Amino acid sequence: MNFRNFAIGLTASFGLAWLAVVVVPFFTMRDLAPVAFQEGIDAQTGIYHPKTAGRVVNGYEVYAENGCYLCHTQVARPTYAGNDLGRPDFAGLSADPDRGDTRRESNPFDYLGLDFAPIGVTRSGPDLMNYGRRLLRDHPADAESYLYRRLYNPRLDPAVAAWSNCPGLPFLFEKKEIKGQRSDRAVDAEVKAGYEIVPGPKAKALASYLMSLQHDDAVPASMNYAPATTNPEG
Missing domain, CATH: 1.20.5 (Single alpha-helices involved in coiled-coils or other helix-helix interfaces)
Structure with missing residues (x-):
């Protein structure tokens, strides 16, 4: 040759x-073409409009610049590519108290308007596609406070302290002198008496972004899977 x-x-x-x-x-x-709900098949009519939340864009940028996508995916793979539909609550909630089974595969509309789709590199940590939904279910009374503790230092969560190797992000937080009442967003961490650790602007943005990750809205049947047939574990 x-x-x-x-x-x-x-x-x-x-x-x-x-x-x-x-x-x-x-x-x-x-330029994704709009997808319509089908009368007689779907429970609603009209054109599918994915949920959007403009306030979390800054948090998405903080997520990217800190390399969170290196260890966390954000994709519920279709059944032929993996069994994410059978993983506990990765693709939505199998027993949502209000809507029942909300699990679904990811679709291109989930990443609409983003500079890059944060589908991830490896799944060293849990998938985050529906992390916000799981967080609100498991910590309904203190979801935001719990999330700040996890972001500051994952080892502050006794449920994962023994095995988690997720790095903390203490540089997103600030140490401030307590003046009057202690902040309800303060992190329970060791600090000099009279001071507290509170989330900075980037920590707040990242928390808002993570809490917004709830990609389990109803999609047209043409974009969805059939829980009774496709997912035998459902």
């Missing part, structure tokens, strides 16, 4: 992969 053929083959190998992985998905997904 001469150099010319080698160069052509090498270029073709990488070029085809680049087209398939980057170019085609970009042009396919940059």
